[in-house]
Amino acid sequence: MSSSDSERMLKLKSSDGVTFDIKDAIVVTKLEFIKNIIEDCCGDNDLILVPNVNSEILAMVLEWCKKHVGDDIISDGEDDEENEYFSRKKEIKKWDAEFVKNLDQGVLYHLLMAADYLNAKQLLDLLTQRVADMIKGKKSEQIRQIFNIKNDFTPEEEEAIKKRNPWAFE
């Protein structure tokens, strides 16, 4: 490692061949996948392939990472610092809400896939919460339609389950 870690630049290449220059510090704590690669063997200006993620999605992931830089730094207890910490947290939360709000299904899937693949736990939590919110209050058939899921119960199985089981635990 020739340069100081915090200033090191990385190059990430998406599945469709677009290269993103990004500071190491921005992605390394959020994307476990990148962290692991770097720990193993990385010099300056290394190109990291991210073949499962296209440029549109990778751009969004990186945008999310940039917003969340240092969001886990907790203050030392000084009042001013604490106020700043809490108001920044609030602001980030708002930003996250906007980030997921109008995602269309296709983008949501690919983001989920990317977050899962890149092992980005925090982003994954945000997205899975969003999926859960889309499920809340919906009936089973609506859920299937939203996520394009095939109903693999046989008609008999479905009848049996629908008529008998759910209410017993409601």
Place this chain on the structure above:
Amino acid sequence: MSEDDDRSPPSDLGCADSESSSKTRNCSGISGSGSTSVEVQAPYPDQVLENVLENVLCFLTSRRDRSAASLVCKSWYRAEALTRSELFIGNCYAVSPRRATTRFTRVRSVAIKGKPRFADFNLMPPNWGAHFSPWVATMAKAYPWLEKIYLKRMSVTDENLAILAHSFPSFKELALVCCEGFGTSGLAVVASKCRQLKVLDLIESEVLDDDVDWISCFPESHTCLESLIFDCVECLINFEALERLVVRSPYLKKLRLNRLASIGQLHRLMVRAPQLTHLGTGSFTTLDAVQGEPEPDYASAFAASRSLVCLSGFREASPEFLFAIYPVCANLTSLNFSYATIDVEELKSVICHCRKLQTLWVLDTICDEGLQAVAASCKELRELRVFPVEAQEDFESPVSEVGFQAISEGCRKLESILYFCQRMTNAAVIAMSKNCPDLVVFRLCIMGRHRPDYVTGEPMDEGFGAIVMNCKKLTRLAVSGLLTDRAFDYIGKYGKLVRTLSVAFAGDSDMGLKYVLEGCPNLQKLEIRDSPFGDAALLSGLHHYYNMRFLWMSSCRLTREGCTEIARALPRMVVEVMQEANAVRDEERRGFIDTLYMYRSLEGPRDDAPEVVEIA
């Protein structure tokens, strides 16, 4: 570090083991400028969801959402069953312990409800059922990591409690509401063996006095106790042990004493636990006056309890001590005076300070004038319960439509009301329907049978009609007074969200029940007593009974034949008939059964019914 072309990825990048080809995950490699990218096989959308499904399902807490999720497809059914950590059993006889524990294997918290509510009014034999035994035996093996149990209207024995205490090393919370069958010995085992116990709440339960000092059985070192509620326990507590317990329970926030605790004892405990948020004050009087000792400074103790938001108890309250609670009134959100026979002036002196009050339970001794004071001061009130000090039919009740209307005008945010009175008018009920549109629970008990509008002499149909029409969020309704079928017509037409309906001494004919059964798609719990509904009415609900948790009908006009017919038509309902064998029957009731209790079940007829219960 050299950069090799086509180097195989390090193993810690974790290429997913492919159970199926569509689950292939591809790993990247480090490359210099000349490398080619690796082949990608994108998973199908539903495969993606499967990978993260358990994470998604953890965010679903509502039972309905979980039911819906479980029916999406087979893998969702499995994932949902694995991720459900809170199990709710609305009727302990609807499903067997084995079936529940087989489907849901990772449960940490269980809530079980047993007898129907009318059991509280001595309408059922004492050994009717709802035994906790089969549940605790099965859960002991299936859920060794269980942390919470909530039981309502169940029969619980000391032996059950012992099994509980010995089977769940992580056990943290026990709440027994309206339960019976256990005593202080059972409590002693729980206190001594459940070392991580945070909550022990005994609410409106009958506790046998086995002469065991259970309070002394808690761990000798610091306890984890956060809530200790025993206001329903009718036996003397070892007070010194309780005092020591409170001192070594630094996390204690809720403490509700029983009526055998004197105000002097209350004071000593308050001084040792100023951090309490919920306090049950016990008798709130001097039970054993010690001559010559100076009166403790009760007001100071209350003033020091800066976190108090919920006050109850006042079981034998002496009005002379009421002033002591003034310092906490400004912060109170919940006040339970339902055991305190305080009068108008006494109530006024307290309530004028309670600006933040959201929940108030009182006795009707406060009169209409007291209710007017509540209306004037408690603008944040969400829940009001007014109980009768004399629940007799021909008594002149001190509260009436006057107090009722005042409340509706002053407490516009009201969501839940339970009101006992001897007289009421349609006008007052209509006023409440318009002034309090947020009402979710409306329970009006005009005592005395078939009482009409006090002023007009008309039936109370229009009042209840207005409630279902104007209160669009209403889910629970209890009706009373002189009611014709018209009232039920209104309920059927407008009560689309009603889930629980209680009817007593009301209606003209079978049409009434028909209107309700045909009109209310969300009806879950229907309890009816002393109303003229017969077999034809019962049969009109055939299409709906499988959607309900239960139907209770006592002292109506149902025959055995009618019940048998229902049982035949609905094989998955359990139809229980209760008939007092040797009861003297007057001419009117001959041929009619006493009680029908009917509920859907996956298990068929139960095998623990007492003799008086016949299963059709």
